[in-house]
Amino acid sequence: MSKLVIVGTVAFDAIETPFGRTDKILGGAATYISLAASPFEVDSAIISVVGGDFPSEYLQMLKTKGSDISGLEVVKNGKTFFWSGKYHYDMNSRDTLVTELNVLADFKPVVPESYKDAEVVMLGNLHPGVQLSVIEQMTSPKLVMLDTMNFWMDNAWDELMVVIRKVNVLVINDEEARQLTGEYSLVMAALKIMEMGPKFVVIKKGEHGALLFDENDVFFAPAMPLKAVFDPTGAGDTFAGGFTGYLAKTGDYSFANMKNAIINGSAMASFCVEKFGTEGLVDLERSDLNKRLIQFKNLTQFDIELA
Amino acid sequence: MSKLVIVGTVAFDAIETPFGRTDKILGGAATYISLAASPFEVDSAIISVVGGDFPSEYLQMLKTKGSDISGLEVVKNGKTFFWSGKYHYDMNSRDTLVTELNVLADFKPVVPESYKDAEVVMLGNLHPGVQLSVIEQMTSPKLVMLDTMNFWMDNAWDELMVVIRKVNVLVINDEEARQLTGEYSLVMAALKIMEMGPKFVVIKKGEHGALLFDENDVFFAPAMPLKAVFDPTGAGDTFAGGFTGYLAKTGDYSFANMKNAIINGSAMASFCVEKFGTEGLVDLERSDLNKRLIQFKNLTQFDIELA
Secondary structure (H helix, E strand, C coil): CCEEEEECCCEEEEEEECCEECCCEEECHHHHHHHHHHHHCCEEEEEEEEECCCCHHHHHHHHHCCEECCCEEEECCCCCCEEEEEECCCCCCEEEEEEECHHHHHCCCCCCHHHCCCCEEEECCCCHHHHHHHHHHCCCCCEEEEECCHHHHHHCHHHHHHHHHCCCEEEEEHHHHHHHHCCCCHHHHHHHHHHCCCCEEEEECHHHCEEEECCCCEEEECCCCCCCCCCCCCHHHHHHHHHHHHHHHHCCCCHHHHHHHHHHHHHHHHHHHCCCCCHHHHCCCHHHHHHHHHHHHHHHCCCCCCC | CCEEEEECCCEEEEEEECCEECCCEEECHHHHHHHHHHHHCCEEEEEEEEECCCCHHHHHHHHHCCEECCCEEEECCCCCCEEEEEECCCCCCEEEEEEECHHHHHCCCCCCHHHCCCCEEEECCCCHHHHHHHHHHCCCCCEEEEECCHHHHHHCHHHHHHHHHCCCEEEEEHHHHHHHHCCCCHHHHHHHHHHCCCCEEEEECHHHCEEEECCCCEEEECCCCCCCCCCCCCHHHHHHHHHHHHHHHHCCCCHHHHHHHHHHHHHHHHHHCCCCCCHHHHCCCHHHHHHHHHHHHHHHCCCCCCC
8 A cells, every 4th residue: 555645725615506505614625635535545644734713623534534634734823725616507617706815825835754755646736836846845656646727727837837747647627638738639638638748647527427548548437427416516636536545555556457546536526526515525434435336337337249 | 130120311411510511411310320230230121201312322322231221212303301500619519500301391101011020110310200100100119219309399299208108218318308307417317208108218418428227227338539520410320320220139128238239339429420421331341340349348347346
């Protein structure tokens, strides 16, 4: 088993969907990633920052779920990053209502000594300069996975290109892949991204599943068809957490094993969207995941005979 | 092996995509369905109508590809159905520029005596009254599959409900499934459609693949990721042709075998969209299909171990 370093926001979210709304609840990319890695029982650490307003019971919960939080800085006289968004009826589009960076504005990530030798690094969506700083603190990572978004393409292109060149896996959604490469076809987009540095590309398509590419192969995992998607917040981060959690657990970074990692990530994401915020992940048992993995097998596996 | 009856338009299409445009070329639902069933070498018949302007070499080609055309009426002094459409850059939306029903306006389908005992019937998108007339001519069909569209929901709801009640499989796209049921979730939509009569529901999501439902199970097949989608015209019909062609070939109408049928349909559709009109299907060899089926295996199959 390998160590897993998780970088990203730990935040307050306020969410409105057609099915309900929340006040400030626990959110943030690193939160979802760490909760999604939890069932794999890897040795993981969260590198992030919160303010003095962040409840200690949330910190305790993250520890209980298996994350080292010695790299989670608490700025006593600062406020925690806050995001508020509203989803439309189709759940595929959302409006950001509020973004308050707060303590995130001056975030300088520090990887704890005992995690500098981690093999797997999951860089959640953040300023590419922050992501780069974490890579530079690692001694010998075997698999660095980067998430990013259109905001950094618009506002920090050069720094984004530097960090993309240094990672093994880029995870990105379909529209962002198109913006990053100027290619409409996701196959063409993935090929162009691999020319930028990453050996593997994961393209997330939300309710339409996810694609994994390397230079020779492509693999597809659907999203689990659900009776209702309650709240998509954090689904992409949860997917990334399941993906990297599984890879850290198995220590096998081959394309063949990444297929399994994608399925585990998709399974974890399916729990995330069934409830508000992190609710679907906090109480999840390993046995729940196993049942859903069997559902994914039934959903996708066939036994065709060639004529 | 079972006989396959194919009902639908045989038409002229004029197509404009971001990659080019055609004059009047061979098109129509029954054309695509029959070409897609061809690699399975089933005993199939096209029930349709064309005008005196329909080239005899097209009729000859359909025969050469294995379809009985004794039920394909030629109205000597009539004109063939004509459709013209333009695709937008994303290829997921299109505008219909021209629809000339011509001989289709008075179409009375007649199933040849020798095909009344066919086990498999593929009812391509047409007026539900025409579809019903074909069902009533069959003596003992085992599997009747129906395609329809929003136009008939808007203009022939009652007749559509009558025919839906009589079929085993409804194939429909995602937006139409939502319109038909008032449910946004495709899982909920499929459950409601099964209450209308069909034991199986296939929901087509275009480039995002297709879902197969019965009351207990769900199966998903992705679309093959391609470097370029050249022309989506006929992809849905090609999918249906591969699906029913495979089922007629194997004579096994179980959910488990429908999984294989969906994959065969998806494979055939992937050839369709790679070229203009029917070009990708006319010259297709069985060995091409076999190669693509292996690609579908590689695209979707994984071997997960449960912890």
